[in-house]
Amino acid sequence: MQQDSSSLQQSAGGASAADARSRLAADYGRVRALSEQLCEPLAVEDYVLQTAVETSPPRWHIAHVSWFFETFLLRPFLPGYRVFHPRFEYLFNSYYEQTETGFWPRPERGLLSRPTVAEVYDYRRHVDAGMARLLADCADEHWPMVAERLAIGINHEQQHQELLVTDIKHNLAYNPLKPAYREDLPQAPAGDPDAAAYLHFDGGRDEIGADLAAGFAYDNETPRHPVLLRPYRLADRLVTNAEYLEFINDGGYRNPALWLADGWAAVQANGWRAPLYWEPADRAREGDLGSADAWRQMTLGGLRALSPAEPVCHVSYFEAEAFARWAGKRLPTEAEWEAAAAGAPVTGNCVDQGRLHPMPAPARTAGGGLRQLFGDCWEWTSSAYLAYPGYRPPAGALGEYNGKFMCGQMVMRGGSCATSQDHTRASYRNFFYPHERWQFKGIRLAEDQQ
Amino acid sequence: MQQDSSSLQQSAGGASAADARSRLAADYGRVRALSEQLCEPLAVEDYVLQTAVETSPPRWHIAHVSWFFETFLLRPFLPGYRVFHPRFEYLFNSYYEQTETGFWPRPERGLLSRPTVAEVYDYRRHVDAGMARLLADCADEHWPMVAERLAIGINHEQQHQELLVTDIKHNLAYNPLKPAYREDLPQAPAGDPDAAAYLHFDGGRDEIGADLAAGFAYDNETPRHPVLLRPYRLADRLVTNAEYLEFINDGGYRNPALWLADGWAAVQANGWRAPLYWEPADRAREGDLGSADAWRQMTLGGLRALSPAEPVCHVSYFEAEAFARWAGKRLPTEAEWEAAAAGAPVTGNCVDQGRLHPMPAPARTAGGGLRQLFGDCWEWTSSAYLAYPGYRPPAGALGEYNGKFMCGQMVMRGGSCATSQDHTRASYRNFFYPHERWQFKGIRLAEDQQ
């Protein structure tokens, strides 16, 4: 992917209307193609499964993103559009209460064998054909609304591409045969990363939130607003598996003093003793789990040795927070993270690189700076996902996109190896419940500047 | 199927050893073929689903029945047999605790996409090839044990064919699109059945249980033993949908006085107000449900009008028992049923007829006699599933086949439209928990002779 061909990280400001339209059309095509590419390694059977209540079957994702375009663009704006199937609205709406038909219960998405995968791809073709007509013929008076929704729809599909990857990983990891998604995924280079350095930030009065003039952003990144920050320091790379193993070996999962009350309850209820997808290597199953080679890690490339240098991944907020306490540090707030990331180039080990696994931190460069900011793993912050001052959700069903989840979840920043590079940015707010682990989620430490 | 070509309803007694061997080989081939025939209408996606904890994915059935032959015949008796895949024993063992590897948890059979359907059919081929070698080459000294286990394996696969059909039905019924398994299934002929007649039986001292000289039977049908019966009367046909609708209309599901305590609890916990697979026809969804045309019934042929003349089906023991109380009757005991069925021809609307749905009772013949004894619907009895006096399970893992379920379940008799005709008989004891409804289960009424 070439960044300069994308509308997603650019302002629409300077472009002519025709340019904007053709760029959106190109983005649409490119993003839609990626969804199908990501599914290429799947067997038909793989499309059907839902192995956790928070995941969805791949087929559902493939259909749902099409439903989004059908519902918010084709039905309202394409004259004469024929709905593909009258029940698909019910089956493939995710959670929009303000559409008319309700939706099939989320925990039961894996209990449906029809429509078949082939039928769902037919649905995709049908929607793509409609979208081609809409992009070609959309009346100028509708274009602003269409363009706005189209940008949301494209970004929405990118979000589901990430979920597609992580849900496939969950499904395959659940299987005792531990099948690989792709046998040919590259391995991490050997070698240890240098020690983390802590970079100083002055804090003071700063600004966070999306600058809408600078390109697409979700409603929850707005309004841009001032914040006050105390001086702080951020680790210049993510916590590694080797470091996390020290926490485990020091009894991290057995010491309640390290944990939030809800976190300790989760440790006990779920029997956590390592990140998700770590499992004892066979020969050590009953014995010592203190070294990296006592563990294997399920990856999209199959079950692999645990690489000490890679960032620890698939940890819950509770684990990230306990690890930070154990390390004598803390997690950054989202404002600290964003202020530190402002101006950094948005590049990294994203889905575009095709690795689909976090990589060890690159060597520190002469200029210094934060490493692994974008890509690799989403980074837990200590900020609850709440409305920014003055935030207002859009009217109608699209107002449900982000606003109604502003309770009980924590903000994550930076994107992962399953995120499209042009889908992340310094102001991007991802959010998850503190117990959730199935996304690529890692840890960057922070501390107060004394 | 021609009865005289089958070993399953005949004594092995008079036949030569070679005959017996070739007849078992033929049965093996015929029964194995039927499993695949029954799967022909399925899409790949249909093989993966498990929509209730007591059902299994079709793919699992297809693999499990092969695992049975591999485990109990090929591994112990075929020299040089190569196990197809080392983990399949773990994945496709159902519940045999005395095999070495344990088994994948039953409620999670639908959470696996691999092995693929194609791989499972490869497994089948591999086992079939092994079985062909075993049947050809089995040493005479092993033959008696092989023959005994082969008969069990063939019967076992027939049992799973019935589950295959009922589990497919459950999966498709769960889907709001209500897809048909086969569009071409025949409809019931129109018309009402004649009223049920109650046939008198003298009772007294009788005998029940399998006569092992007469052909294959499961261990749980033995030993044959004497029983004492009071004079009783049995309805000469099954209860119909029309009759059951009267029970509903009379407030059957709202009147606790009609129900066993556990039954009333089940009604309330599950919100039952009709048999499984009945649903209000659209136009009546909010209104009166008192007539047959207010309801539709999901069948393997899709969603159909409720036929008043068909036997009511997919009722729990609790519903059968409550209906009987409401009707001023009772359910038969298994001894009453078997004594009455002794000598009756084992024919009926079985899976061999390919209807896959219970049919209205045939017209009463001049000779009278009980109608619908075999096929159509399994018939609830008031007998708990317990050991017959003197019963002993076989040694080893095969002893788990029937014996360990002798608690908490009720006996059903007669077979259904999903049972192979040569798989049922007067002494056959099927057993289910009293709340289960997904099999083809119906009601025959009984009463004391006053």
Place this chain on the structure above:
Amino acid sequence: MQQDSSSLQQSAGGASAADARSRLAADYGRVRALSEQLCEPLAVEDYVLQTAVETSPPRWHIAHVSWFFETFLLRPFLPGYRVFHPRFEYLFNSYYEQTETGFWPRPERGLLSRPTVAEVYDYRRHVDAGMARLLADCADEHWPMVAERLAIGINHEQQHQELLVTDIKHNLAYNPLKPAYREDLPQAPAGDPDAAAYLHFDGGRDEIGADLAAGFAYDNETPRHPVLLRPYRLADRLVTNAEYLEFINDGGYRNPALWLADGWAAVQANGWRAPLYWEPADRAREGDLGSADAWRQMTLGGLRALSPAEPVCHVSYFEAEAFARWAGKRLPTEAEWEAAAAGAPVTGNCVDQGRLHPMPAPARTAGGGLRQLFGDCWEWTSSAYLAYPGYRPPAGALGEYNGKFMCGQMVMRGGSCATSQDHTRASYRNFFYPHERWQFKGIRLAEDQQ
């Protein structure tokens, strides 16, 4: 208690009407007094607790038995009777669906602090006063119905006395302070019992069920009817703690081959590794549990050493059945038990003896015979609790007393150390779910006569 003063084990046949009336009045007074005696050791706080869904708070029992007399005798038969409190019917009805008001949910009986204990005793006084008037003034035309219900009410209160004792035990055992109900309960004498002998019974055609001419019996013991029994043998005493400990030490709780499928599931779900109320003695908590002194047992006299000679108690059907399989024996059927017990004197370690704990078997007498038949522990049979042939429940709400539980439960025989001696008999059928352990439940082994 003197047996000859009791109506409960005698036929009402030969007595004059006045005699019968005065005997019932005396029984009423005696049984009511025992309920209060059994509560004497309680603190007010002890009356409120419900520590398992199948138990009830002592206060609830005390009120419920009064509600029974109020509902079935005073309201219909005592002219001018004033109901004590309009909401008590709702609060203290147990499960009678056919009364008008419904009932407070059973699992929440321990969530009520009012009415207070004192108010409940006022309610008792009020009902007793009403009953005195009814017994004095009841018109002759009503007497037969009153007498019949009065007998049921007295027996009903005796049943609740047993529950009172076992529920108090459960409540106190739940408390980590392990408070004794009574500090002064006698200990078992030291010494080992002689080995169990197996007594032969011919079987053949026999009769079981209550002979109504012989005295009070519940509906579920009727009708008396013939049975066929194969020759069998019964152990002449109950299984001891020492014997059960061998089963534990032999890995009984870890070997699925010994268990019914539902039993093995219960072992795993509940973490069973010993009978209810056994707990490791402190010094052995982490070590070897293979000897009797490694265990303590909670009793109504507090936490005590485990006596090897006492009958094992507080085992589920699953445990009894697994133990029998391990021992190469089986459990008796209820018909075998009753046929063997017919004619035996109904005496034993019952609540009347005030021990409230099972005792080691008495020494074998010259005449032989079954020991510990009545009292000590209820004995699990292998019979499901079902209707006898020709059974009909009484009309109305009292028909719910026994009939609606005839599904999913197993029959127990003989009575326990918490049963009134005049409340048990050879034909008495107690019934519990196979997982329940909180009653005094033990094991008598049986085997086929070879």
Place this chain on the structure above:
Amino acid sequence: MQQDSSSLQQSAGGASAADARSRLAADYGRVRALSEQLCEPLAVEDYVLQTAVETSPPRWHIAHVSWFFETFLLRPFLPGYRVFHPRFEYLFNSYYEQTETGFWPRPERGLLSRPTVAEVYDYRRHVDAGMARLLADCADEHWPMVAERLAIGINHEQQHQELLVTDIKHNLAYNPLKPAYREDLPQAPAGDPDAAAYLHFDGGRDEIGADLAAGFAYDNETPRHPVLLRPYRLADRLVTNAEYLEFINDGGYRNPALWLADGWAAVQANGWRAPLYWEPADRAREGDLGSADAWRQMTLGGLRALSPAEPVCHVSYFEAEAFARWAGKRLPTEAEWEAAAAGAPVTGNCVDQGRLHPMPAPARTAGGGLRQLFGDCWEWTSSAYLAYPGYRPPAGALGEYNGKFMCGQMVMRGGSCATSQDHTRASYRNFFYPHERWQFKGIRLAEDQQ
């Protein structure tokens, strides 16, 4: 209570050491006495109950607050102190993982009848005697630590007094007899409050958090730190029952567009259709619930008519948030609330007034200002309960007091009719899960200044 006799709202700064000691001693005595006063109306039975997992039995509170003094003051600081009972530490520790013994599971606090209430009061006496000795004899070198912990212990008991009141209310409301805690509680005066006015606040740079020089505060109120606020407006009184009824009548509980996703899930899972403790008045049970007289409200004075003028109370965060959205407003942030409350007199309808129920807003005064800031109902804010910048919990088990709950809960401000007046202040941060309703929780609306 006279404010000037209390150490709790004053700085310890100017006082002499002796004064401070005697004032703390007086506070100790006064606060301990109030706990017992609050229990005076209870029957012994009332002390035992736990009717929700988040509540505790009154007896448990009475013991736990004593355990706190025993554990954190008497054991470490009183030479020769004899622990009252060796198991009480286990029974009455609430959640401190860093003490040695663990604790009895919270959801099972209502399953214990011993120690009796009388024994728990003995325990209190024993602790009080110890505390008297400690206060008299404490060495000067220990005094600063003792004084600090004593202040925490006194405040801790005040917190439990509030829980005592709300847990008693929950227990009594659960009972279908609806018993009053006190029959003599005053009723609200009749009449409607004036309409709410919205008061303007400039925002800008402000400071929040406790000024430790000004008196006791919890660790979670520190450090005091600057915040940036946009201009905002706050309603000058709480939302009334009449206003909330409009929300209900407008279909508030049926319209998902008004709710957070988790809130809508809670509405459906719990069947919410009104605040906790509202119930239909009998005559309206099946009919229209649109007017205040169609509802009754359980109060500590028993079941009463719903007063339209009283503040709506016992609402969850979800309900408060949905109401605000419906009203076109929002909830205040905790910083907005605290900035607005700074300097306001800390007086109101607190537990000191003995009303134990929120009261209608007093008439607006000439000077204006926010009404009902303190007392009446805790006010939901839109702020998640998180650490203030630079927050550090104390070392050791007391560090668990507040810090480990900083996840998943929302901040409430202002105190309620069950809070001691000298236990609340502008900086006080109370916190609850968003679904919890059993505290006195109400709603103050806010909006952006346009």
